Amino acid sequence: MSSIVVISGGLGSPSSTRVLGNDIVARLRDALALKDDTLDETVVELRELAHPITDAMLTGFPTGDLAHVIQTIAAADALVVVSPTFSASISGLVKSFFDILEPGTLNGKPVLLAATGGSERHSLMIDFAMRPLLSYLGALPMRTGVYAATSDFGGAGAAALAARVAQAADELAEAVAGGVKRPVDDGFVEFATLLAR
Amino acid sequence: MQFGIFTVGDVTTDPTTGTTPSEHERIKATVEIALKAEEVGLDVVAVGQHHNPPFVASAPTTTMAYIGAQTKRILLSTATTLITTTDPVRIAEDYAMLQHLLDGRMDLMMGRGNTGPVYPWFGKDIRDGIALAVENYALLHDLWREDYVNWEGKFRTPLHGFTSTPRPLDGVAPFVWHGSIRSPEIAEQAAYYGDGFFHNNIFWPTTHTKAMVDLYRRRYEHYGHGRADQAIVGLGGQVFMRKNSQDAVREFRPYFDHAPVYGGGPSLEEFSRETPLTVGSPQQVIERVLGFRDYAGDYQRQLFLMDHAGLPLKTVLEQLDLLGGEVVPVLRKEFAALRPAGVPDAPTHASLVAAAEPPLDQETQEAQVDRWTGTRAEDDNRL
Numbered sequence: 184m185s186s187i188v189v190i191s192g193g194l195g196s197p198s199s200t201r202v203l204g205n206d207i208v209a210r211l212r213d214a215l216a217l218k219d220d221t222l223d224e225t226v227v228e229l230r231e232l233a234h235p236i237t238d239a240m241l242t243g244f245p246t247g248d249l250a251h252v253i254q255t256i257a258a259a260d261a262l263v264v265v266s267p268t269f270s271a272s273i274s275g276l277v278k279s280f281f282d283i284l285e286p287g288t289l290n291g292k293p294v295l296l297a298a299t300g301g302s303e304r305h306s307l308m309i310d311f312a313m314r315p316l317l318s319y320l321g322a323l324p325m326r327t328g329v330y331a332a333t334s335d336f337g338g339a340g341a342a343a344l345a346a347r348v349a350q351a352a353d354e355l356a357e358a359v360a361g362g363v364k365r366p367v368d369d370g371f372v373e374f375a376t377l378l379a380r
Numbered sequence: 381m382q383f384g385i386f387t388v389g390d391v392t393t394d395p396t397t398g399t400t401p402s403e404h405e406r407i408k409a410t411v412e413i414a415l416k417a418e419e420v421g422l423d424v425v426a427v428g429q430h431h432n433p434p435f436v437a438s439a440p441t442t443t444m445a446y447i448g449a450q451t452k453r454i455l456l457s458t459a460t461t462l463i464t465t466t467d468p469v470r471i472a473e474d475y476a477m478l479q480h481l482l483d484g485r486m487d488l489m490m491g492r493g494n495t496g497p498v499y500p501w502f503g504k505d506i507r508d509g510i511a512l513a514v515e516n517y518a519l520l521h522d523l524w525r526e527d528y529v530n531w532e533g534k535f536r537t538p539l540h541g542f543t544s545t546p547r548p549l550d551g552v553a554p555f556v557w558h559g560s561i562r563s564p565e566i567a568e569q570a571a572y573y574g575d576g577f578f579h580n581n582i583f584w585p586t587t588h589t590k591a592m593v594d595l596y597r598r599r600y601e602h603y604g605h606g607r608a609d610q611a612i613v614g615l616g617g618q619v620f621m622r623k624n625s626q627d628a629v630r631e632f633r634p635y636f637d638h639a640p641v642y643g644g645g646p647s648l649e650e651f652s653r654e655t656p657l658t659v660g661s662p663q664q665v666i667e668r669v670l671g672f673r674d675y676a677g678d679y680q681r682q683l684f685l686m687d688h689a690g691l692p693l694k695t696v697l698e699q700l701d702l703l704g705g706e707v708v709p710v711l712r713k714e715f716a717a718l719r720p721a722g723v724p725d726a727p728t729h730a731s732l733v734a735a736a737e738p739p740l741d742q743e744t745q746e747a748q749v750d751r752w753t754g755t756r757a758e759d760d761n762r763l
Contacts, residue, residue, distance in 0.1 A: 237645070238645045238650070242583070242642060242651075244588075246646065246650065369564075374569060374572040378514060
């Protein structure tokens with residue numbers, strides 16, 4: 184069984200960001216089934232954690248549900264990150280969430296990058312804002328990002344969106360199956376080594 | 381077990397009155413608070429070291445000497461001495477001098493300081509914080525134990541044939557604690573030397589405290605200083621008390637809401653749940669502090685932060701009356717009853733002298749002569 188956490192940064196309820204997340208999860212389940220794997224997904228709506236995220240930025244530590252969510256993410260096999268596009272970039276709430284993670288939390292973790300936006304003109308936001316962020320955090324972003332503009336949710340663009348979702352989900356399933364699972368290194372250093380540095 | 385207070389020496393506006401104490405008032409208040417701590421029967425008072433506003437604690441040994449001269453019994457300590465940006469030679473000299481003046485009634489706690497801009501003022505870089513703490517303390521440790529030190533490191537000028545004066549009182553170095561919130565290297569350092577480890581145990585969840593104290597205890601045993609439960613642990617804590625718990629919350633809330641450390645963040649209730657901060661009746665404080673033992677084991681020193689966030693002097697002195705009158709006597713009795721045999725007290729100068737091996741033969745006292753020139757300081761030394 185592969186555990187995957189969907190981090191959804193949508194602010195509305197229901198939000199198109201969450202809808203895109205659901206599409207990806209459905210397709211991911213199919214892709215994993217073809218590899219005789221099952222999906223254990225957790226969906227995290229950052230809207231519900233907005234206040235604790237701000238508190239964590241001010242105090243330096245996450246509390247309550249937020250602390251629990253971060254533990255779940257650290258233990259997950261892969262992540263799906265879906266952000267709305269605000270002011271030509273990743274939403275501030277999603278960025279703040281990544282800002283409060285301890286260094287190393289996402290090391291080597293396959294991540295599917297997805298975003299929604301009011302216009303297809305911002306579709307490269309995934310590549311100029313999300314991809315460098317996740318790469319910096321040590322995660323492993325899949326090569327296909329899924330950007331869904333308002334027009335993709337109906338009409339002519341819908342089929343193309345489904346194809347991109349399928350492609351990205353297949354890539355994530357592949358990465359999860361192929362990953363090497365190592366025990367976490369706590370980075371402890373003996374004092375004699377510290378003295379000699 | 382020792383009980384006391386620690387202060388960081390911040391100048392903060394009282395949010396309820398808009399009054400900001402002058403530096404002079406804050407410095408004098410720090411002394412008055414220390415004298416009160418002795419009066420109400422506390423064992424330790426620790427002052428901070430900061431080199432940036434809004435703090436007025438740049439010269440801890442001056443403050444400690446001044447307090448020490450007006451007290452008889454209370455032990456003077458630091459929270460903390462900056463081992464990163466202070467020259468270890470000056471630490472060796474200043475604190476050995478203080479140790480003589482106070483007849484051993486002092487110890488000190490090493491800390492790194494987390495204010496990035498301060499490091500460059502002293503020619504250092506905060507990214508070297510751990511490396512500075514390791515190297516500088518290794519030198520300080522030598523300076524107090526070796527009469528002639530030859531030393532070369534990365535962070536200061538080499539020393540050749542250097543003697544730090546005065547030599548420590550009775551040939552015994554002051555006891556050292558190492559404070560850190562979450563750097564395992566510092567717990568490891570304290571364990572390696574068999575020194576004390578202090579966790580400030582405020583502003584952070586107790587999971588940090590537990591992880592660091594567990595590591596220190598385990599490594600203390602590993603390095604052969606004693607059993608894990610015999611390691612020397614100190615904890616901080618922050619409390620505000622009134623007879624009636626609701627009064628304490630009502631009075632403290634504006635200070636909490638505006639404190640530089642947590643203002644604008646979580647509520648007082650959330651912060652009290654997630655960290656050891658306790659605002660309530662003396663009985664609530666007693667119960668909470670006894671609970672520290674559940675995650676830190678039997679420990680040797682408990683310090684409270686009492687004068688933070690702009691609380692006026694009068695209030696702080698009232699808090700000390702409650703702490704010394706109602707809380708600490710109960711804690712002393714309860715902790716003592718819970719403590720198993722074999723768990724030591726925190727070292728003092730007297731216990732360190734008793735534990736030290738007597739010198740093999742007393743060297744005859746000679747006038748101190750410079751090894752290189754053969755002259756004395758009193759001579760007109762022209763080379």
